Amino acid sequence: MPDSTFRPARPLPYGRQHITEADVAAVTAALQGDFLTQGPTVGEFEKQFAAYVGASYGVAVSNGTAALHLCALALDVQPGQRVITTPLTFAASANCVRYCGGEVHFADIDPATGLIDLQQVRQLLAAHPKGHFSGLIPVDFAGLAVNLEEARALADEHGLWIIEDSCHAPGGFFLDAQGREQRCGNGNFADLAIFSFHPVKHIATGEGGMITTNSEQLFHRLLRLRTHGITRDPADLVRESDGGWYMEMQELGYNYRLSDLNCALGLSQLTRADEGLARRRQLAARYDAAFAQVPGVAVLAPGRTGHAFHLYVIEVTDRKGLYDYLRTRQIFTQVHYIPVHRMPYYEDLGWRAGDFPLVENYYAHCLSIPLFPTLTDEEQDYVVACIVEFVNLSHAD
Numbered sequence: 118m119p120d121s122t123f124r125p126a127r128p129l130p131y132g133r134q135h136i137t138e139a140d141v142a143a144v145t146a147a148l149q150g151d152f153l154t155q156g157p158t159v160g161e162f163e164k165q166f167a168a169y170v171g172a173s174y175g176v177a178v179s180n181g182t183a184a185l186h187l188c189a190l191a192l193d194v195q196p197g198q199r200v201i202t203t204p205l206t207f208a209a210s211a212n213c214v215r216y217c218g219g220e221v222h223f224a225d226i227d228p229a230t231g232l233i234d235l236q237q238v239r240q241l242l243a244a245h246p247k248g249h250f251s252g253l254i255p256v257d258f259a260g261l262a263v264n265l266e267e268a269r270a271l272a273d274e275h276g277l278w279i280i281e282d283s284c285h286a287p288g289g290f291f292l293d294a295q296g297r298e299q300r301c302g303n304g305n306f307a308d309l310a311i312f313s314f315h316p317v318k319h320i321a322t323g324e325g326g327m328i329t330t331n332s333e334q335l336f337h338r339l340l341r342l343r344t345h346g347i348t349r350d351p352a353d354l355v356r357e358s359d360g361g362w363y364m365e366m367q368e369l370g371y372n373y374r375l376s377d378l379n380c381a382l383g384l385s386q387l388t389r390a391d392e393g394l395a396r397r398r399q400l401a402a403r404y405d406a407a408f409a410q411v412p413g414v415a416v417l418a419p420g421r422t423g424h425a426f427h428l429y430v431i432e433v434t435d436r437k438g439l440y441d442y443l444r445t446r447q448i449f450t451q452v453h454y455i456p457v458h459r460m461p462y463y464e465d466l467g468w469r470a471g472d473f474p475l476v477e478n479y480y481a482h483c484l485s486i487p488l489f490p491t492l493t494d495e496e497q498d499y500v501v502a503c504i505v506e507f508v509n510l511s512h513a514d
């Protein structure tokens with residue numbers, strides 16, 4: 118029986134990084150190498166990460182937000198262009214469109230999964246002439262993969278590109294119509310996919326991000342945009358070379374590079390990615406089993422195949438009460454997310470409360486509880502016991 122009198126030896130956040138001796142040794146070795154930035158470790162991390170998700174190319178960048186920005190640039194998002202995304206995401210998924218002057222539109226979620234509802238996307242597209250929208254940015258929310266085979270079919274009907282925001286889902290997959298596993302970020306359906314290596318995500322590099330794709334053309338464009346729009350590749354020059362130093366700035370790019378130090382950490386973390394994912398899935402199954410017995414606690418998308426479990430989300434009546442109570446028990450939960458269209462910045466652009474009732478209802482009840490690979494069974498039992506205690510107390514009132 119779970120025990121709420123157990124005292125955890127450390128505060129329990131909703132997510133945290135796991136740094137091993139091997140990670141420290143890998144970063145130390147990189148520090149002692151010849152390159153601190155853009156050395157051989159960057160290319161190695163790109164190659165191995167792309168292989169991990171099953172894509173042809175990887176481009177390492179300074180963070181997930183920079184990855185989204187570069188994707189929007191590489192797909193030529195222009196002022197006034199309209200792009201559809203989910204309101205249930207971190208604001209960066211939408212902001213990348215704004216960086217390029219585009220207009221963000223939203224489709225409501227499927228409340229059973231938290232994912233953008235492709236039926237609602239279809240209705241939104243059908244209500245406008247072809248060409249009205251340019252792109253779609255679905256998000257593998259909490260680690261559950263969007264069915265990109267269906268999204269691709271819809272996108273092709275309407276001439277849209279797809280950026281898959283896979284920040285929550287390295288190692289996640291969905292089953293396609295033939296029953297084959299399609300890994301998040303594998304580039305089979307989306308034009309581009311992005312990942313973040315922020316410490317709360319599966320793989321930590323401090324700051325860091327990655328774009329994966331199967332398009333050689335987009336890959337080359339991304340490499341150029343990542344470093345000021347400059348190329349040195351003889352095959353890409355538009356003028357004749359003046360000599361060995363010659364390079365060309367061909368378009369307006371940025372410095373969104375990731376350093377060798379970060380990539381050394383990423384490579385080391387990547388060797389444990391499967392292990393971490395297996396532990397996340399094991400912990401999620403334990404939560405599923407525990408909460409199945411508790412009427413006051415609903416679980417978002419339990420028992421889904423291919424779920425990568427960045428987050429474990431429960432839904433309760435008195436969410437604020439539970440959040441505050443758990444803090445007194447050293448359990449630091451989080452809310453993912455305040456819907457993007459409810460942010461003051463997006464409300465200034467015309468969005469309002471009531472525009473997307475399903476995600477707004479989800480937001481009123483959701484709570485992400487501790488889930489990370491080093492969470493022990495004992496700590497997890499304590500989390501469950503505290504939640505059950507609160508829910509029973511509030512039902513007794």
Ligand SMILES: *Cc1c(COP(=O)(O)O)cnc(C)c1O
Binds near residue numbers: 207
């Ligand atoms: C973390 C995250 C981002 C942004 O990544 P950063 O590395 O923090 O810039 C974008 N989208 C989603 C869904 C995220 O979870």
